[in-house]
Amino acid sequence: VQLVESGGGFVQAGxxxxxxxxxxxxxxxxxxxAWFRQTPGxxxxxxxxxTWNGGRTDYADAVKGRFAISRDNxxxxxxxxxxxxKPEDTAAYYCAMRRRPEVTIPISSNEYNFWGQGTQVTVSx
Numbered sequence: 688v689q690l691v692e693s694g695g696g697f698v699q700a701g702x703x704x705x706x707x708x709x710x711x712x713x714x715x716x717x718x719x720x721a722w723f724r725q726t727p728g729x730x731x732x733x734x735x736x737x738t739w740n741g742g743r744t745d746y747a748d749a750v751k752g753r754f755a756i757s758r759d760n761x762x763x764x765x766x767x768x769x770x771x772x773k774p775e776d777t778a779a780y781y782c783a784m785r786r787r788p789e790v791t792i793p794i795s796s797n798e799y800n801f802w803g804q805g806t807q808v809t810v811s812x
Contacts, residue, residue, distance in 0.1 A: 688712045688801045690782045695806030698772055702810070706767040708782030708803055719785040719792055720758060720765040721799060724778035724808075731781065736792035737765065745792040750776075772810045779805040 694706040708720070721736035735746040737756045744756050755768045765782060783799035785791075793799070 688784060688786070690784060690801055690803035692780065692782050692803040692806040695780060695808045697809045697811065700773055700810055700812050702772050703768070703770045704772065704808060706769070706780055706782075706806060706808075708765045708767075710763045710765075710784065718787070719790070720756075721783045721785065721792065722756065722765075722767045723781045723783055723796055723799075724776075725781065725805075726778045731796045732778075733794040733796070734780070735767070736794075738790050738792060743790075743792065745794075747794075769808070772808075774810045774812045777808060777810050779807050781805045 689711045690708055692708050717739050719736055719738055722734040723731045724734050725731040733747050734750055735756045737744045737758055741758050753771045758765045782803040784801040785798055786800040
């Protein structure tokens with residue numbers, strides 16, 4: 688399985704970005720997918736996740752109401768729409784796949800089996 692993120696960049700506070708994560712080698716349409724983020728010296732932090740059919744999503748409190756996850760299983764792609772960005776959203780953002788049959792959205796990075804290489808998001812004040 689290979690996950691490839693894209694869409695990061697340098698933006699101003701209040702701007703929007705949409706990250707994409709494309710999977711190859713294994714279908715995403717039967718697995719929970721999630722986004723995490725990490726800043727230097729810190730643990731990887733759960734941002735949000737989506738079940739295999741998009742029927743349920745879950746978000747960290749810090750991004751609720753501003754970020755939205757969606758998926759297009761026909762394109763093996765998961766998206767993270769980020770609105771009203773804040774400087775504290777600055778981080779490397781990672782896509783993750785939970786290759787397990789349970790329809791859950793764990794918040795621990797240990798529960799995910801595959802990871803992308805990350806895409807940097809920098810928000811200037």
